[in-house]
Amino acid sequence: MAATIERDLTAPVDARRPRTGRAGHRAPRSLVAAGVVIAALFAAPTLYLVVRNLGLGAELVAALTSAGTYGPLARSLGLGVAVCVTSTGVGAGLAWLTTRSDVPGRRVWRLLAPLPLVIPSFVGAAALRAGIAPGGLVASIAEPLGIDRLPEIDGFVGAWLVLTLFTYPYVYLPTAARFASLPPQLEESARLLGRGPAAVFRTVVLPQASTAIWAGTLLVFLYTISDFGAVSIMRYATLTTEIYRSRLVPTTWLPLALLLAAVALVTVVLERSAGRRRARTDAVRARRALHVPLGRWRWPAAAFTAFVLFNALLGPLTVLAVWAVRGLLAGGQRTGSLAITNGPASLVGPTVNTVVVSLIASLVAVAVVMPVAYLTTRYRTRVGGAVNAVVVAGFALPGLVVALSLVFWVLNIAGFTALYQTIPVLIVAYVVHFGAQAMRAGQVAVGAVPLRFDDAARMLGAGRIRRLATIEVPLMRPGLLAGAGLVLLSVMKELPATLLLAPPNFSTLATVIWSANESLYLAKMGLASLVLVAVSGVLTWLLVIRRAERFD
Amino acid sequence: MSMRPSPSSDASAPRARRSFAVPALALVALAVLTMGLAGCTSSSDATTLTVYSGRSAELIQPLLERFSAETGIDVDFKAGDSPELAQVIAQEGDASPADVFISQNPGATSFLAGEGRLATLPQATLDKVAPDLRSADGTWIGLSGRVRVLVYNKDTVRQDELPAAVTDLTDPAYAGRVALAPANGSFQDFVTALRVEIGDDETAAWLQGMADNGARTYANNNAIVEAVGRGEVDMGLVNHYYNVRALEENPDLPSVNHFFPDGDPGSLLIVSSATVLATSKHAAEAQQLVDFLLTEESQTYFATETDEYPVLPSVPIEASLPPLDSLRTDRVDFDELGGGFEKTIEMIAAAGLA
Numbered sequence A: 001m002a003a004t005i006e007r008d009l010t011a012p013v014d015a016r017r018p019r020t021g022r023a024g025h026r027a028p029r030s031l032v033a034a035g036v037v038i039a040a041l042f043a044a045p046t047l048y049l050v051v052r053n054l055g056l057g058a059e060l061v062a063a064l065t066s067a068g069t070y071g072p073l074a075r076s077l078g079l080g081v082a083v084c085v086t087s088t089g090v091g092a093g094l095a096w097l098t099t100r101s102d103v104p105g106r107r108v109w110r111l112l113a114p115l116p117l118v119i120p121s122f123v124g125a126a127a128l129r130a131g132i133a134p135g136g137l138v139a140s141i142a143e144p145l146g147i148d149r150l151p152e153i154d155g156f157v158g159a160w161l162v163l164t165l166f167t168y169p170y171v172y173l174p175t176a177a178r179f180a181s182l183p184p185q186l187e188e189s190a191r192l193l194g195r196g197p198a199a200v201f202r203t204v205v206l207p208q209a210s211t212a213i214w215a216g217t218l219l220v221f222l223y224t225i226s227d228f229g230a231v232s233i234m235r236y237a238t239l240t241t242e243i244y245r246s247r248l249v250p251t252t253w254l255p256l257a258l259l260l261a262a263v264a265l266v267t268v269v270l271e272r273s274a275g276r277r278r279a280r281t282d283a284v285r286a287r288r289a290l291h292v293p294l295g296r297w298r299w300p301a302a303a304f305t306a307f308v309l310f311n312a313l314l315g316p317l318t319v320l321a322v323w324a325v326r327g328l329l330a331g332g333q334r335t336g337s338l339a340i341t342n343g344p345a346s347l348v349g350p351t352v353n354t355v356v357v358s359l360i361a362s363l364v365a366v367a368v369v370m371p372v373a374y375l376t377t378r379y380r381t382r383v384g385g386a387v388n389a390v391v392v393a394g395f396a397l398p399g400l401v402v403a404l405s406l407v408f409w410v411l412n413i414a415g416f417t418a419l420y421q422t423i424p425v426l427i428v429a430y431v432v433h434f435g436a437q438a439m440r441a442g443q444v445a446v447g448a449v450p451l452r453f454d455d456a457a458r459m460l461g462a463g464r465i466r467r468l469a470t471i472e473v474p475l476m477r478p479g480l481l482a483g484a485g486l487v488l489l490s491v492m493k494e495l496p497a498t499l500l501l502a503p504p505n506f507s508t509l510a511t512v513i514w515s516a517n518e519s520l521y522l523a524k525m526g527l528a529s530l531v532l533v534a535v536s537g538v539l540t541w542l543l544v545i546r547r548a549e550r551f552d
Numbered sequence B: 001m002s003m004r005p006s007p008s009s010d011a012s013a014p015r016a017r018r019s020f021a022v023p024a025l026a027l028v029a030l031a032v033l034t035m036g037l038a039g040c041t042s043s044s045d046a047t048t049l050t051v052y053s054g055r056s057a058e059l060i061q062p063l064l065e066r067f068s069a070e071t072g073i074d075v076d077f078k079a080g081d082s083p084e085l086a087q088v089i090a091q092e093g094d095a096s097p098a099d100v101f102i103s104q105n106p107g108a109t110s111f112l113a114g115e116g117r118l119a120t121l122p123q124a125t126l127d128k129v130a131p132d133l134r135s136a137d138g139t140w141i142g143l144s145g146r147v148r149v150l151v152y153n154k155d156t157v158r159q160d161e162l163p164a165a166v167t168d169l170t171d172p173a174y175a176g177r178v179a180l181a182p183a184n185g186s187f188q189d190f191v192t193a194l195r196v197e198i199g200d201d202e203t204a205a206w207l208q209g210m211a212d213n214g215a216r217t218y219a220n221n222n223a224i225v226e227a228v229g230r231g232e233v234d235m236g237l238v239n240h241y242y243n244v245r246a247l248e249e250n251p252d253l254p255s256v257n258h259f260f261p262d263g264d265p266g267s268l269l270i271v272s273s274a275t276v277l278a279t280s281k282h283a284a285e286a287q288q289l290v291d292f293l294l295t296e297e298s299q300t301y302f303a304t305e306t307d308e309y310p311v312l313p314s315v316p317i318e319a320s321l322p323p324l325d326s327l328r329t330d331r332v333d334f335d336e337l338g339g340g341f342e343k344t345i346e347m348i349a350a351a352g353l354a
Helices: A002-016 A029-042 A044-054 A058-065 A067-100 A106-112 A121-132 A137-145 A155-180 A185-192 A197-226 A229-233 A239-245 A250-275 A295-333 A335-342 A344-378 A382-396 A399-412 A423-447 A451-459 A464-493 A496-501 A509-518 A522-551 B009-043 B061-071 B082-095 B106-114 B166-170 B185-198 B200-212 B221-229 B240-249 B283-293 B296-304 B340-350
Strands: B048-053 B074-079 B100-103 B141-153 B178-180 B235-239 B255-258 B269-276
Touching: A029 A044, A029 A344, A029 A382, A029 A423, A044 A250, A044 A382, A044 A399, A058 A067, A058 A250, A067 A106, A067 A155, A067 A197, A067 A239, A067 A250, A067 A295, A106 A295, A106 A522, A121 A155, A121 A229, A121 A295, A121 A509, A121 A522, A121 B221, A155 A197, A155 A229, A155 A295, A155 A423, A155 A464, A185 A197, A197 A239, A197 A250, A197 A382, A197 A423, A229 A239, A239 A250, A239 B340, A250 A382, A295 A522, A295 B240, A344 A382, A344 A423, A344 A464, A344 A509, A344 A522, A382 A423, A399 A423, A399 A496, A399 B082, A423 A464, A423 A496, A451 A464, A464 A509, A464 A522, A496 A509, A496 B082, A509 A522, A522 B240, B048 B082, B048 B283, B061 B074, B061 B283, B061 B296, B082 B100, B082 B106, B100 B106, B100 B283, B106 B185, B106 B269, B106 B340, B141 B185, B141 B221, B141 B240, B141 B296, B166 B200, B178 B221, B185 B200, B185 B235, B185 B269, B185 B340, B200 B340, B221 B235, B221 B240, B221 B255, B235 B240, B240 B255, B269 B283
Parallel strands: B048 B074, B048 B100, B178 B235
Antiparallel strands: B100 B269, B141 B235, B141 B255, B141 B269
């Protein structure tokens, strides 16, 4: 009986659903050409690795077949999978609670939930450790309560927890955008036909959001295998810590970086072939999405949300604030350098720089990847698959590799040398490194545009640009903003490429944080981190949340 | 949370136009920035030195600003991790814009020497410091000294428990109590020095002994000093100035530096160094900057502001630090080891310390 209902419920929907892909059509040549050009740009780091590794000859084979390579590789993969599971649960859960339920305080949660992404992982991990480690802040509170020694959190468990807390926004942002733009009719029908809220979620809501959730999960995996900050602070030896430790020995680190690129490419290809079986759904702007009353689960849901955000945001920020205040109170004796580099006013320039480069990079990233998003979503071509893999894989490489590759290409291609260590090349590095985030979000957005509107407008005589401006962009807006938001937050905290590729004397909040941490000016590091989170909060609200909230 | 009337498609048109305007504006801004920067670099080329520095701005910038004020030579400053900057310089090759490289650890400098990227400094400059604080072939000169120490928590470690030699740390008495930072450049330099001192076999045995004794590994010196300060681990091998700085911001910390006595390699002196790049187009000015960093004024800055050892014998050492002649600065020649740091990194990995 249930099966009959299921068929009855979905059959008419399927029949009504318009095609979003034009499988029968050939992709326009201009789009394919654009895709190839963009792929060439994004392939820069991987090609660099291939070129350098080929130069190693026999040493490459020796390094790849060395037994010492497989432990770190296995740990990277295991950590990636574990973080994916928890980040997806937390990110999708929070997305649903904040966009589709009546959980108390959801407006505040919506503002705060994406922000853990902006905390540099080495800062967040160090702050969390300082908070929960034996003798840390939490322990000093727990001691009077008779708790002697808290369990130590490090190694696999520590890295897993920290990365979950700081990467769930990769799932949260696209999924929340998706949930917010789901048409309510299907859910209403399912409810009218007697499905309970849980069944509606499982059979109607979740399948429609699956492309967005998978998009985020892939980013979480790729970020996790490329992360260095959290795993090094948590003392978990992965491929990236091995690359870092051997960074003076190219015969060791180059093969390891190539291995990382290969893992990323394989992952992307697997994800894409799995993605073909996933349902596609339409974005409709007609009415706001349905809200589900949680009943007696309202307050437990609020407690869960608060718990996540306490650990991912408030906890680390408290530790940073303690460092800042304590250092500023006691640090008066370090006057010599304070006068020149340590006053709070010295943060103004880096803050402006951070805002300008991250805004430009996020907009350029969205613009650059849109042709690829169209090519890969609307058409099934071999070229599209390859371009997709190349763009997404760029995200899994450590920033050091992206930076060195651009040093190599910019200085070796005639005519580009003058651009070395200028803002445009830095922006290119950000786009190559983080474009994958905009593209996955862009693909979700493009996939949600029903072609029937486009067809109707075409029949009514609207030109290509007009159709894009009046139909597609407005429909894709929440998804595109989510993608831009991801890039924005990632660029704001980016460190290795910024250090190596920025023009001289150019500092961002991330480089200030690094620099202060290097010389153990914890006060300054705390202060700069707080500014970074505050500024990213303002930007996220202005550019992503406020604009996407028309659906609420 | 009221239901809004559905926006008609007409209402969405102006919004759509606005969202096109934003990227367009951004592209214009980008173009302006590009032109501005292109203008800057071409006009100021003649009098600008480019410094790549493994020392962060807090630890060198004030001196560079003084140099610019005194000489009228502008300094373009790029800070980063020493080994990563060394990789960049090697990748840049002959096109490198860098004139001077200031390194936090000898490994990064040796790497560049091996790649043939370093010029030879004039003898007059080299003679300013003792021979053990500069390279024998004249490619680098020490700017400031940092000493390896055992930082310990005075609440959990008794004075009489402190080891006399770093090699004692493999003793069961220290099982699970010692922290190391295997990826840290200074730790790697210390291991290289240990190889010179006691030989590769003994060093490998010591590393293995540390691993077997449950040595705890940390990301860097900062993390060790913080962990010792909060009582997470009893003691750790770090550079001396981290704890000095930590105490300045939080004087209540129970962490104390233990200097190994009698010239033990555990308290090796490691110099941060300056080099002039072979590809520098402003070699004379670059040389001038290196000399400036070796004046008494600059050396006093290192002694008083960054809590390090000055390399000029005439500049007094901070009272809280033991005198240089009680530490080992001699007998360790990093140049002699050639690419010795590569083997060191392999040996650390082979012991399973990560």
